[in-house]
Every structure is written in C-alpha cells, then in structure tokens.
Amino acid sequence: MGENEPTPVGKFVQSLRARIRSDNRNQHCLLKGEISQWKPYPSGHTYFTLRDDGGQISAVIWKGRCRIPSGIKDGQEVLVIGSVDLYPARGQVQIVVERIEPIQKIGSLEQQKQKLLLQLRQEGVLDRPRKSLPTFPKHLVIVTGKGSAALADMLQLSQSRWPGIRTTVIGVTVQGDRAVEEIVRGLAVARMLNRESVATSLSVPPCDAVIVGRGGGSPEDLWAFNLEPVARAIAAMPMPVVSAVGHESDVLVSDLVADVRASTPSHAVECCVPLVDDLLAYLLDCEDRMMQGSLRQLSDSRQQLEQLRLRLQLAPQKGVSLAVRHLERLGNDLHQRTSAVLQSHKQQLAVLASALQLSHPKRVLERGYLMGVDDDGKVISSVSELNEGQSVSLQFADGEAHANIENIKQNEE
Amino acid sequence: MTEETYTDALRRLEAIVAELERGGMDLETTLNRFEEGSKLLERCQAELKEAEGRLENLRLPDAEAAVKRATQD
Numbered sequence: 472m473g474e475n476e477p478t479p480v481g482k483f484v485q486s487l488r489a490r491i492r493s494d495n496r497n498q499h500c501l502l503k504g505e506i507s508q509w510k511p512y513p514s515g516h517t518y519f520t521l522r523d524d525g526g527q528i529s530a531v532i533w534k535g536r537c538r539i540p541s542g543i544k545d546g547q548e549v550l551v552i553g554s555v556d557l558y559p560a561r562g563q564v565q566i567v568v569e570r571i572e573p574i575q576k577i578g579s580l581e582q583q584k585q586k587l588l589l590q591l592r593q594e595g596v597l598d599r600p601r602k603s604l605p606t607f608p609k610h611l612v613i614v615t616g617k618g619s620a621a622l623a624d625m626l627q628l629s630q631s632r633w634p635g636i637r638t639t640v641i642g643v644t645v646q647g648d649r650a651v652e653e654i655v656r657g658l659a660v661a662r663m664l665n666r667e668s669v670a671t672s673l674s675v676p677p678c679d680a681v682i683v684g685r686g687g688g689s690p691e692d693l694w695a696f697n698l699e700p701v702a703r704a705i706a707a708m709p710m711p712v713v714s715a716v717g718h719e720s721d722v723l724v725s726d727l728v729a730d731v732r733a734s735t736p737s738h739a740v741e742c743c744v745p746l747v748d749d750l751l752a753y754l755l756d757c758e759d760r761m762m763q764g765s766l767r768q769l770s771d772s773r774q775q776l777e778q779l780r781l782r783l784q785l786a787p788q789k790g791v792s793l794a795v796r797h798l799e800r801l802g803n804d805l806h807q808r809t810s811a812v813l814q815s816h817k818q819q820l821a822v823l824a825s826a827l828q829l830s831h832p833k834r835v836l837e838r839g840y841l842m843g844v845d846d847d848g849k850v851i852s853s854v855s856e857l858n859e860g861q862s863v864s865l866q867f868a869d870g871e872a873h874a875n876i877e878n879i880k881q882n883e884e
Numbered sequence: 885m886t887e888e889t890y891t892d893a894l895r896r897l898e899a900i901v902a903e904l905e906r907g908g909m910d911l912e913t914t915l916n917r918f919e920e921g922s923k924l925l926e927r928c929q930a931e932l933k934e935a936e937g938r939l940e941n942l943r944l945p946d947a948e949a950a951v952k953r954a955t956q957d
C-alpha cells in the first residue's frame with residue numbers, strides 16, 4: 472500500500488482503537504462526573520453519559536463486569552474507574568466502566584455509621600462485656616464470601632495450624648445489596664448451630680466460635696459491616712464472634728461490636744485456631760514434668776523410707792545396749808554408794824558396840840566390882856540411900872545375893 | 885467436658901506439675917497427685933482429638949436447609 476493510498480476507515484478506526492488501548496494513560500482512569508442518559512438495556516449492559524460543565528464522555532457498563540450500586544440515576548454524581556475505548560462500529564470514544572460509586576453516598580453512609588455508633592454506645596452495646604474465645608474451638612463457623620480468596624486463605628491457614636479441626640463455612644454475599652441480609656442470615660445459621668439440639672441432630676459439637684468477615688476492599692465494598700442489622704446480629708450472638716474484615720484504615724462497626732477484632736481474615740484464624748502441635752507439645756511437656764517430679768518425689772520417699780528402715784533396724788539394739796550400759800552404770804554406782812554407806816555404818820556400829828561394851832555395868836562387875844540394888848531395883852550409889860537393917864540385893868557378874876545392912880559408915884569429906 | 889473445663893483441667897494439671905516439681909510431699913500425696921494428673925492429661929488429650937471433624941463448606945441456602953432439617957428432627 473503506497474503512502475498516498477487511502478486507508479479504509481474501518482482499518483483506520485481499528486488502528487486508532489489499538490493506539491488508544493495501548494496507552495497506559497487510558498487505562499483505569501479515575502473520573503468524577505454526573506450521570507445523564509442512564510440506560511440499562513435488556514441485554515444486561517448499561518449505557519450512560521458521564522458529564523460535567525467542562526465536557527462529557529459516553530460510558531458503558533458491560534453486563535456482570537461491575538457491581539452497580541443501588542439508587543444510581545440521572546443527575547447522580549459518581550466516581551468512575553474505567554478504561555478508554557473506541558467503539559469501532561460508531562467511531563465513538565467511550566469509557567468502559569470497571570467501578571462506579573455514587574459520591575455523596577459515602578458521605579451520607581458515614582453519617583449513618585456515626586449515628587449507629589452513637590446509638591449502640593447509648594444502648595451499652597459497645598461497652599458490654601466481651602466473650603473470650605475458647606482455647607480452641609470444638610466447632611468453628613466461618614461466615615464469609617462464598618468461594619472467596621479470603622475463604623481459601625482462611626481454610627489453608629486453619630488446616631496448617633490444626634489439620635482436621637471441625638469447621639463449617641457458610642458462604643454468603645459480602646458486598647452489594649444482598650450482603651447485609653445474607654451476612655445476617657449466615658450469622659443466624661451459626662447461632663442455630665450453637666443450639667445443643669441442632670448440633671446433636673447434625674452430630675456435631677455446638678458451634679463455639681464464629682468468624683465473620685471478608686477480604687479487603689474499598690470502603691463501599693466493606694460497607695455492609697457498618698450497617699445496623701449486621702452489627703445487631705453480631706452483638707446478639709451467644710458465642711464469641713471475631714470480626715475479620717481485611718482493611719487498614721477505618722474501623723468498621725462490626726469490629727466495634729464483635730468480641731474480638733481481627734485485622735484480616737487470616738488473623739482471625741490465628742486468633743481462633745491454635746497450633747495443635749503446640750498444644751500437644753505442651754501436654755507432653757506437662758506429662759514429662761509430672762513424671763520427673765513424681766519419680767524424684769518417689770525416690771525421695773524411698774530414701775526417707777530406707778533411712779527410716781535403717782534407723783528402725785538399729786533402734787532396738789541401740790536402745791537395749793544403752794539401757795544395759797545405763798543399768799550397769801547404775802548398778803556400779805549403787806554398789807559403790809551402798810558399800811560406802813554400809814562401811815561407814817559398820818564402823819559406826821563397831822565404835823558404838825565397843826563403847827557399849829566398855830560402858831556396860833556387867834563389864835565392870837566382871838572385873839570384880841558389885842552393884843547394890845534396893846528392893847525396887849534401883850541402883851544404890853550412896854550410903855546415904857541406905858538404912859540399917861535394910862535388905863539389899865548384891866549384883867555380881869554371874870548372879871546375885873541378898874544381904875541386910877548392919878552398919879553404915881560414911882566417908883569423911 | 886465443656887471448653888471451660890478443658891482450660892480448668894489444664895490449670896489443675898499445671899498446678900499438680902508445679903506441686904510435684906516443688907517436692908516435699910509424702911508418698912501417698914505424691915501417688916494421689918500423679919494419678920489425678922494422669923487422668924487430667926488423658927482428658928485434655930481426648931479433648932484435642934474431639935475437636936477434629938469434617939470441614940463443611942456450605943452455601944447459605946444449603947446451610948439454612950441443613951439447620952432447618954435439624955430443628956425439625
């Protein structure tokens with residue numbers, strides 16, 4: 472094709488389209504404007520014009536490619552993320568919308584959120600005592616986006632921490648118009664699973680911990696977790712609830728009413744599901760320590776017993792020999808003391824005996840003296856006691872004789 | 885055994901372990917504590933086993949239907 476050859480318009484448009492689409496500056500543009508000529512078609516595509524005072528551009532929302540918030544109509548100011556494209560059939564430049572959000576909706580939602588928080592605070596819902604998570608759940612229920620990446624992450628993490636831990640996932644819609652209703656219904660199912668009768672009928676332990684959440688997203692995507700029905704449902708749960716919405720900035724109402732706030736769904740799993748190996752290792756450690764302690768204690772007791780046994784064995788012998796020695800010592804002592812006493816008594820007795828012997832009147836009589844005794848048996852020691860003609864008895868060592876006093880003669884002084 | 889009693893059992897077990905490690909008990913008390921501790925250990929281990937079960941990945945309507953059937957039983 473020469474330089475001056477005309478280009479078929481179709482080819483020109485195609486080439487122009489290629490150039491528009493290959494320019495990164497035309498991809499994922501963030502635009503602000505007002506909606507006009509909003510036209511949903513039966514095919515499912517929606518066409519509208521995005522405009523402001525400075526200009527306008529056609530826009531299209533392909534069927535199912537983008538969530539359309541409720542209440543969008545002409546005149547609504549919106550934020551749009553979209554890529555520029557050329558529609559070859561008409562040669563029309565248009566924005567293919569990837570996301571669309573009404574602008575003032577966020578503002579009014581924020582107001583609603585603050586109002587709800589105020590009300591919940593006044594009712595004491597925010598200050599109520601929180602339930603603490605069990606050491607491990609017997610039956611964990613996860614209410615989250617069905618088939619979502621967040622769910623896959625949670626299950627993978629949970630299984631790595633505790634393979635086979637009993638879990639029931641209730642897959643719900645977590646954004647869009649149906650989100651609030653479905654999250655609330657999911658929580659209602661979890662609450663039913665907490666009932667003993669229902670759990671028994673399903674042959675599972677009653678649900679004792681709930682994770683409700685979703686992966687990260689824009690504030691609008693997460694907005695269901697700021698709404699009253701979800702907040703009330705969480706607050707009314709009989710078992711501990713972990714709020715697990717992946718977000719960094721703003722705190723959600725669900726975070727404030729839940730028993731535990733997790734920063735991400737994975738974090739929620741870490742809060743709920745312990746590492747089973749850690750628990751087992753701890754129990755084994757306890758067992759080991761208990762065993763060691765008991766053994767030490769037993770060997771102490773055995774030593775004590777052994778010592779007691781030895782002491783018992785030795786005790787009688789020791790006692791007897793002590794007693795014998797004691798007795799011996801006592802015996803010796805007694806003997807020594809008594810013999811000394813006896814000796815002194817003997818000596819005394821001998822002295823007394825010889826004294827007695829020497830002083831006895833008989834001894835005197837034996838030497839040739841005689842003793843006069845009157846009729847009354849009284850010894851006569853002086854002639855003055857005598858009268859002439861008186862009868863007296865004369866005592867000899869070997870007998871007595873009776874005599875009458877004939878003559879009394881007193882010695883001269 | 886409820887969850888609270890698992891934690892209670894573990895606390896009691898820890899107390900027994902500490903007591904045994906501290907020592908100074910008579911033989912009978914030692915044996916009694918050891919026996920009690922062994923039972924607590926078994927209970928705790930059984931509890932951990934009991935926490936294992938199936939993973940049910942249900943969509944909301946199926947979950948609701950299952951719970952509804954269970955309430956009618």
